[in-house]
Amino acid sequence: MSASVPSTRIKTNRHVFVLEDEVPGAPGLRAVRCRACRCHTLGRALICSHCFSRDVAPEAAGQRAELVEFAVSNHPAGGFSAPYAIGLICTEEGFALFAPLVGDPASFAHETLLRFTLLDRDDGTVAFAYAADDGAQ
Numbered sequence: 001m002s003a004s005v006p007s008t009r010i011k012t013n014r015h016v017f018v019l020e021d022e023v024p025g026a027p028g029l030r031a032v033r034c035r036a037c038r039c040h041t042l043g044r045a046l047i048c049s050h051c052f053s054r055d056v057a058p059e060a061a062g063q064r065a066e067l068v069e070f071a072v073s074n075h076p077a078g079g080f081s082a083p084y085a086i087g088l089i090c091t092e093e094g095f096a097l098f099a100p101l102v103g104d105p106a107s108f109a110h111e112t113l114l115r116f117t118l119l120d121r122d123d124g125t126v127a128f129a130y131a132a133d134d135g136a137q
């Protein structure tokens with residue numbers, strides 16, 4: 001693996017997600033992967049939340065998810081123009097979290113397959129969201 005070069009792009013929240021050049025498997029949600037049990041723990045962690053091993057290393061997670069529930073907001077907020085959707089998602093690693101959804105809010109439904117995506121915003125920052133996974137890369 002080549003040496004990691006920190007990104008100079010400004011993220012809307014540096015604690016939640018990682019960019020392409022930050023950790024293995026990025027972009028994705030900030031996580032660590034346990035070398036003992038191979039499970040992921042969401043966020044910056046020094047100990048595996050599954051087996052309590054201290055042998056963990058940063059690795060992005062959450063590239064694929066499934067939509068559990070969602071709500072549509074008709075008021076712009078946080079750089080998202082209305083209408084936009086916020087979803088309760090479950091990632092393939094089993095993380096449950098709320099995340100912004102991009103795309104036509106009318107196209108979302110329970111169990112819609114989602115993929116992690118980065119959004120370059122007008123103010124120069126980069127945010128994350130989930131989009132319907134059409135299978136294309």
Ligand SMILES: [Zn+2]
Pocket residue numbers: 034035036037038039048049050051052053
């Ligand atoms: Zn573990």
